[in-house]
Amino acid sequence: MMAQAIYIRIADDLRQRILNGEYRTDDSLPSENELAAAYGTSRVTVRKSLNLLENEGLIRARRGKGYFVQPPRHAQYTMFFVDSRREERFRYQEVNIVTPGREVTEALHLRDGQPVIVARRIQERESRIVAYDEKYIPYERGVPSIEFELQFSEFPDMFAARFTSLSLHTEMSIALEAPPLHVSKLLCPETCSPLLVVNRLIVTAEDQPIGYGKKYLSSDYGPLTAVSGNYSIRG
Amino acid sequence: MMAQAIYIRIADDLRQRILNGEYRTDDSLPSENELAAAYGTSRVTVRKSLNLLENEGLIRARRGKGYFVQPPRHAQYTMFFVDSRREERFRYQEVNIVTPGREVTEALHLRDGQPVIVARRIQERESRIVAYDEKYIPYERGVPSIEFELQFSEFPDMFAARFTSLSLHTEMSIALEAPPLHVSKLLCPETCSPLLVVNRLIVTAEDQPIGYGKKYLSSDYGPLTAVSGNYSIRG
DNA sequence: AAGTGGTCTAGACCACTTC
DNA sequence: AAGTGGTCTAGACCACTTT
Numbered sequence: 177m178m179a180q181a182i183y184i185r186i187a188d189d190l191r192q193r194i195l196n197g198e199y200r201t202d203d204s205l206p207s208e209n210e211l212a213a214a215y216g217t218s219r220v221t222v223r224k225s226l227n228l229l230e231n232e233g234l235i236r237a238r239r240g241k242g243y244f245v246q247p248p249r250h251a252q253y254t255m256f257f258v259d260s261r262r263e264e265r266f267r268y269q270e271v272n273i274v275t276p277g278r279e280v281t282e283a284l285h286l287r288d289g290q291p292v293i294v295a296r297r298i299q300e301r302e303s304r305i306v307a308y309d310e311k312y313i314p315y316e317r318g319v320p321s322i323e324f325e326l327q328f329s330e331f332p333d334m335f336a337a338r339f340t341s342l343s344l345h346t347e348m349s350i351a352l353e354a355p356p357l358h359v360s361k362l363l364c365p366e367t368c369s370p371l372l373v374v375n376r377l378i379v380t381a382e383d384q385p386i387g388y389g390k391k392y393l394s395s396d397y398g399p400l401t402a403v404s405g406n407y408s409i410r411g
Numbered sequence: 412m413m414a415q416a417i418y419i420r421i422a423d424d425l426r427q428r429i430l431n432g433e434y435r436t437d438d439s440l441p442s443e444n445e446l447a448a449a450y451g452t453s454r455v456t457v458r459k460s461l462n463l464l465e466n467e468g469l470i471r472a473r474r475g476k477g478y479f480v481q482p483p484r485h486a487q488y489t490m491f492f493v494d495s496r497r498e499e500r501f502r503y504q505e506v507n508i509v510t511p512g513r514e515v516t517e518a519l520h521l522r523d524g525q526p527v528i529v530a531r532r533i534q535e536r537e538s539r540i541v542a543y544d545e546k547y548i549p550y551e552r553g554v555p556s557i558e559f560e561l562q563f564s565e566f567p568d569m570f571a572a573r574f575t576s577l578s579l580h581t582e583m584s585i586a587l588e589a590p591p592l593h594v595s596k597l598l599c600p601e602t603c604s605p606l607l608v609v610n611r612l613i614v615t616a617e618d619q620p621i622g623y624g625k626k627y628l629s630s631d632y633g634p635l636t637a638v639s640g641n642y643s644i645r646g
Numbered sequence: 647a648a649g650t651g652g653t654c655t656a657g658a659c660c661a662c663t664t665c
Numbered sequence: 666a667a668g669t670g671g672t673c674t675a676g677a678c679c680a681c682t683t684t
Contacts, residue, residue, distance in 0.1 A: 195616060196578075197575040200575070245577075248571070248579070251491055251492060251493045252489065252491055253489070253581070254487065254489060254490075330485065331485075332639075345639050345640050346639035346640055348638070349636045351634035351635070352607045352630060372586070395587060399585060400585040402488075402490055402584075402637075403581070404580050404582075404583065405567070
C-alpha cells in the first residue's frame with residue numbers, strides 16, 4: 177500500500193518523541209546504524225528521516241559524534257506582507273521624475289542630484305483609505321515605459337520582467353514615522369500623529385539596491401502578523 | 412581532494428543558471444537521468460542537488476513531468492525579534508496577580524474573572540528607556556515560584572522549563588496602539604502619541620494559548636527589520 | 647581501533663504523465 | 666510503452682571523534 181513512506185513515518189515518530197520530551201535539548205539520538213536496525217530498514221532511509229528533522233531545525237548532525245536535539249528558535253518569525261489584499265483598490269495619485277530627498281538617495285546609493293521615478297498610490301478598502309505608498313526607481317535614460325511598471329500592484333513584481341526575478345530579495349523595516357503633510361492629509365485628516373510605515377528596499381543578488389518603497393498604513397489597516405519558530409512542525 | 416561535494420557543485424551550477432536567467436520561471440530542467448549523464452554521476456547524486464534547490468524554493472518537482480523553476484516568493488519575510496539586545500538592562504516594575512481586561516482574557520481564552528500573573532518590565536539602553544513590556548500567564552493554584560519565571564528575558568523561554576519548549580510557537584502581531592497612562596508616562600512623557608506595539612501569543616502544539624505579552628517600543632527603540640524571499644540563496 | 651556522520655554508486659520497483 | 670520523479674536497498678569509502 178505504501179500509505180506513507182517509511183522515512184516519513186520514522187521522521188514522524190522521532191519528531192513526536194522529541195516534542196513529547198523523550199529526547200530533550202542537547203540529548204543525542206541513537207546512531208544511524210542503531211536506528212536502521214531498530215526500524216528494520218536501511219541506513220539511507222533513516223538518514224532521509226534525520227535530514228528532514230535537521231531541516232526543520234529540531235536536530236543537528238555532528239560528524240563523528242551523532243545527532244543532537246537543538247534548542248528552539250523562538251526569536252525567528254515568518255511574516256507575509258502583500259500590498260494588495262482582496263477587496264482593495266489602488267488609485268495612482270502621481271507618477272513623476274523627481275530629485276529625491278536624502279532618505280531615498282542614501283537607500284538607493286544614488287549620486288547627489290540623480291533623478292528617480294516616483295509613483296504615489298492610494299490604497300482603498302471599501303472606499304476608505306487604508307494606506308498610501310511611494311515607490312522610487314532610479315531614473316535612467318531610455319527607461320521603458322513607466323506605464324509598464326504600474327500594472328504591478330506588488331512591489332518587487334515590477335522588477336521581475338527586467339531582472340531575473342529570482343535574483344532579487346527585499347529588505348523590510350517597520351517603524352513609526354511622522355508622515356509628511358501630503359500623506360497626513362490623506363490618512364489622518366484630523367489627528368496628525370505618527371504612522372506605521374513599512375519601508376522596503378529591493379536588492380539584487382549583487383547587493384545593488386534597485387528600488388525603494390515607503391508604505392504608510394492608516395489606523396484602519398490592521399496589524400502586521402508573523403509566526404515563530406518551530407511553526408513548521410505543525411503539519 | 413573532495414574540495415566540494417559533487418552534489419553541492421551541481422546545485423551551485425544549476426542555481427547559477429536559474430539566477431542568470433538560463434532557466435526562467437515555469438521552465439523545466441533536464442530530467443534526472445539527463446543531468447546524471449551530463450554531470451557524469453549517479454541519479455542519486457543529482458537528486459540530492461535537486462532536493463537542495465527544491466528546499467530553497469527555486470524549483471519544484473512534479474512526478475511524471477519533471478522539475479520546474481518556481482516564481483519567487485517576495486511576499487514572505489523572515490524577521491528576528493529578540494527581547495534583549497546587547498547593552499540593555501531590564502528593571503522589573505511590578506509582578507502581581509490580577510484580573511485582566513478584555514484583551515488579555517480573550518487572547519488567553521480565559522473564563523471571565525480568571526486571574527493571571529502579570530510581570531511589567533522596563534527596558535533600558537544606555538540609561539534611556541527604550542521599551543516597556545507586560546507578560547500575562549494564567550494563574551493556577553500551586554503554580555511554581557514566580558521568581559523562577561523572571562530569570563528569563565526572552566518571552567517564550569520562561570515556558571521552556573515547564574513545557575517541552577520545542578512544542579511551542581509564537582504568534583506575533585505588530586500594530587500602532589495608544590498606550591495606557593502608566594506606559595505613556597514612561598515612554599513619551601510629553602507627546603502622548605500612539606506607540607509601536609508588539610503583541611505575542613505563546614501557543615502549544617495543541618493550539619492552547621499559555622502566555623500573552625505586550626511590548627511597547629519607544630521612538631528610540633529603532634525599526635523592526637525583516638528579509639524576504641529568496642534570501643536563502645545568498646550564501 | 648571502533649564508532650559516527652558524509653558522500654557516492656548501481657540497481658530495483660513504484661506511481662504518475664504523456665504519447 | 667516510454668519517460669518522469671519517489672522510494673528503497675546493500676555496500677563502499679571517507680573524514681572526524683572517542684577510547
